[in-house]
Amino acid sequence: MALYKEQSLKIYNSLTGKKEDFIPLLEGHIGMYVCGPTVYSNVHLGNVRTFMSFDMIFRYLKHLGYKVRYVRNITDAGHLTDDGDQGEDKIAKKARLEKIEPMEVVQQYTVDFHNILNAFNFLPPSIEPTATGHIIEQIEIIKKIIDNGYAYEKNGSVYFDVVTFNKDHEYGKLSGRKLEDMIANTRALNAQDEKENPQDFALWKKAGPEHIMRWPSPWGDGFPGWHLECTAMSTKYLGEQFDIHGGGMDLKFPHHECEIAQNEAAMGTVPVRYWMHANMLTLNGQKMAKSTGNSINPGEIFTGDSPHLTKGFAPSAARFFVLQANYRSILDFSNDALIASEKGFNRLMESLKILKSLSTDASSSMDVAAWRQSCYDAMNDDFNSPILIAQLFEAVKQIHLIKDGKATITADDLKLLTKTMNDFVFDVLGLEDGDAFAKADDTKLNGAVELLIKLRKEARENKDFATSDKIRDELLALGIQLKDGREGTTFTVN
Numbered sequence: 001m002a003l004y005k006e007q008s009l010k011i012y013n014s015l016t017g018k019k020e021d022f023i024p025l026l027e028g029h030i031g032m033y034v035c036g037p038t039v040y041s042n043v044h045l046g047n048v049r050t051f052m053s054f055d056m057i058f059r060y061l062k063h064l065g066y067k068v069r070y071v072r073n074i075t076d077a078g079h080l081t082d083d084g085d086q087g088e089d090k091i092a093k094k095a096r097l098e099k100i101e102p103m104e105v106v107q108q109y110t111v112d113f114h115n116i117l118n119a120f121n122f123l124p125p126s127i128e129p130t131a132t133g134h135i136i137e138q139i140e141i142i143k144k145i146i147d148n149g150y151a152y153e154k155n156g157s158v159y160f161d162v163v164t165f166n167k168d169h170e171y172g173k174l175s176g177r178k179l180e181d182m183i184a185n186t187r188a189l190n191a192q193d194e195k196e197n198p199q200d201f202a203l204w205k206k207a208g209p210e211h212i213m214r215w216p217s218p219w220g221d222g223f224p225g226w227h228l229e230c231t232a233m234s235t236k237y238l239g240e241q242f243d244i245h246g247g248g249m250d251l252k253f254p255h256h257e258c259e260i261a262q263n264e265a266a267m268g269t270v271p272v273r274y275w276m277h278a279n280m281l282t283l284n285g286q287k288m289a290k291s292t293g294n295s296i297n298p299g300e301i302f303t304g305d306s307p308h309l310t311k312g313f314a315p316s317a318a319r320f321f322v323l324q325a326n327y328r329s330i331l332d333f334s335n336d337a338l339i340a341s342e343k344g345f346n347r348l349m350e351s352l353k354i355l356k357s358l359s360t361d362a363s364s365s366m367d368v369a370a371w372r373q374s375c376y377d378a379m380n381d382d383f384n385s386p387i388l389i390a391q392l393f394e395a396v397k398q399i400h401l402i403k404d405g406k407a408t409i410t411a412d413d414l415k416l417l418t419k420t421m422n423d424f425v426f427d428v429l430g431l432e433d434g435d436a437f438a439k440a441d442d443t444k445l446n447g448a449v450e451l452l453i454k455l456r457k458e459a460r461e462n463k464d465f466a467t468s469d470k471i472r473d474e475l476l477a478l479g480i481q482l483k484d485g486r487e488g489t490t491f492t493v494n
């Protein structure tokens with residue numbers, strides 16, 4: 001029997017502001033969409049935190065036995081430097097400054113994004129579609145919105161008519177804003193503005209002659225508005241209505257609000273059943289900003305090459321640190337907090353090794369089944385990873401007591417304890433102990449190669465050149481190159 005049948009998951013729905021029982025549209029299946037990065041610069045640590053939260057959520061849903069289709073897009077066009085539909089396309093701007101093709105910018109930062117996520121042991125999404133790969137679908141949705149009377153064309157651009165939409169539907173329900181208040185609080189339109197109302201947003205923008213990222217459309221050459229791609233791709237891969245939509249808190253308004261409006265205006269359906277938003281990350285108690293220097297790149301965490309860090313950290317230790325906070329709470333990133341977290345992470349990993357050598361008894365002093373359920377209870381309560389981690393440390397305490405002979409465990413309980421620990425530590429939290437093993441392997445490898453270097457030296461001294469050449473050549477075939485120098489022989493591993 002699938003685990004989800006015996007566990008009752010609750011999800012905090014940003015749309016209702018309540019924790020709700022999670023009931024998927026189709027039993028056993030989940031459609032989940034998460035807004036991906038705009039690939040015009042290295043991925044921001046705050047975004048890594050958001051994606052990590054959804055990676056943990058994806059992992060738990062899979063662990064429960066659901067068949068999950070997880071769609072996370074890549075924004076490679078349409079995201080402008082100014083939220084008010086003005087300014088330049090972020091990718092085109094970067095391409096202009098660096099004098100390279102926009103698709104080179106996209107490639108470079110998509111690769112960076114994947115490298116960072118791989119280092120943190122993310123599972124890849126089921127589908128990772130791009131905005132530029134779905135221009136036709138976006139144009140079709142615009143046509144539908146125009147036909148339904150909720151958009152208008154102006155000089156080759158198309159705008160969503162928020163005022164008309166709000167008469168038949170409710171604009172602002174996700175962010176809790178009222179259109180009347182929004183109108184009262186915004187400046188009047190300039191004469192040159194094409195929009196009928198400042199709250200209207202672009203579905204399609206006309207491309208000026210200098211604009212290189214452009215596609216033909218019924219309204220002339222142009223490019224899609226940023227909000228539209230997510231509606232097009234979520235509808236295409238998950239249907240007009242699907243289970244979970246996630247993203248960073250900062251996307252709630254206007255991006256997600258506009259997605260809802262587009263779906264309702266085009267298809268007449270409320271697209272998402274459960275909206276989930278991950279909270280932001282601060283650095284040393286303050287908002288991260290490159291301009292003030294209060295900023296850190298994800299890759300710098302591994303190397304320690306940052307004024308904010310005293311050393312580098314293993315990716316899994318950093319991942320453990322992030323998941324020690326609830327995804328809906330603000331997480332403050334600091335060197336001290338990371339160091340404290342690293343200690344906890346190492347203790348957790350060490351206990352998993354002790355687990356393998358525990359001796360068993362006729363009875364257990366720990367109620368393993370109840371403890372196991374408390375781990376599920378934590379995750380069933382809106383993916384409360386800090387509570388789960390606290391439960392895992394309850395087990396760590398017991399493991400040490402059993403090791404010291406101050407507590408006992410039966411063979412069956414030890415089996416269940418081991419399976420549960422492994423399930424949650426590796427499958428659900430996505431932690432890896434590879435860092436510790438890699439270091440141990442390095443030491444062993446170094447020792448072995450040094451030994452061969454010594455044997456080769458002895459062979460040469462005995463004029464046994466056949467043996468010395470054989471050692472050199474066979475090491476080279478394994479990707480280990482020996483270099484003879486004045487100081488002796490060194491080696492490199494390719």
Ligand SMILES: [Zn+2]
Binds near residue numbers: 035036230
């Ligand atoms: Zn989106």
